[in-house]
Amino acid sequence: MRYFVTGGAGFVGVNLVEKLLSEGNEVVAYDNLSSGSKEPLDAFVRNPRFHFVAGDVLDAEKLAKSMRGADVLFHLAANSDIRFAENSPEVELNQGIIATYNVLQAMKKSGATKIVFTSSSTVYGDAGGQPLSEDFGPLVPISFYGSSKLAAEGLICAFCHMYKTQGWIFRLANIVGKGLTHGVIFDFVRKLRNNPRQLEILGDGKQTKPYLHVSDCVDGMLFGLRNLPARARAQALGPCPGAEHASAPAPPERPGNDTIGIFNLSPQDAVSVDRIAQIVVEEMGLKNVTFGYTGGRGGWKGDVPRVRMKADRLKALGWKPSMTSEGAVRRAVREVLSQTGSF
Secondary structure (H helix, E strand, O other): OEEEEEOOOOHHHHHHHHHHHHOOOEEEEEEOOOOOOOHHHHHHOOOOOEEEEEOOOOOHHHHHHHHOOOOEEEEOOOOOOHHHHHOOHHHHHHHHHHHHHHHHHHHHHHOOOEEEEEEEHHHHEOOOOOEEOOOOOOOEOOOHHHHHHHHHHHHHHHHHHHHOOEEEEEEEOEEEOOOOOOOHHHHHHHHHHHOOOEEEEOOOOOOEEOEEEHHHHHHHHHHHHHOOOHHHHHHHOOOOOOOOOOOOOOOOOOOOOOOEEEEEEOOOOOEEHHHHHHHHHHHHOOOOOEEEEOOOOOOOOOOOOEOEEOOHHHHHHOOOOOOOHHHHHHHHHHHHHHOOOOO
């Protein structure tokens, strides 16, 4: 198979590229390197099945040209600094919505017929911590990042139905693990290396969310992509973004209902920010660390403080993550601590 990965030099992208190459596939990683470097991909440069293209998803012509011959497109490219968009909503407009539109138009020009999109739990908005299934609604995101992901989902739904292509949308929990360059774990390690006696925690520390190890993230996406026959797809469908009722029934069998699959990709449990801080302190071997808090329910404006997700659709197909949220966090802390030159 020939896979095309936008955001291929990013955190999830590198792990996905590594997995696909290990299976003997051909992979094109497409990235503008605006929020990272090509260094994580250097391990693959001698592999004749690997190709890197330095390009921007906003460059529609180059994107379409580079995508030619791809069997499956993974669209991972996005703004990685969610908090930055608070005062710059045009970042999410360009890197989320317009970028996705360009990717879909490039698919049409290149002849690619399958797209896998990494969406986010942020599309659900602040649901008060109740367990969220894929047919929960209405979807009311409270951040520009969440709104851009929801808009991108809508574009993909419409595109797949209009042009007889297939789409897989994965709403991700917080992804952690090898190669992590941002987020709460990375932030805590960086702060404690600078000051091992005191740790500033954004919010009140009670924010509680599901955490998925990047290896499970990659495994879950590939499982969903490869284990969804037409009959099972009808059950995995559910309403497109913006559904009005959480209890909406599954859509009936009809021509075209196997074009889109929407999945939560998450463990069933969650872990608090305070507990993550304790795990980081334990793994760093520190003692008598004082925790300080900036206050508020969320860590920043647009942060959803309580998230729980149900991944019943993937579970029904026979997949579940290998680690709990706390297990994923502890493994990720160890992996971040082993990273050199990252801080």
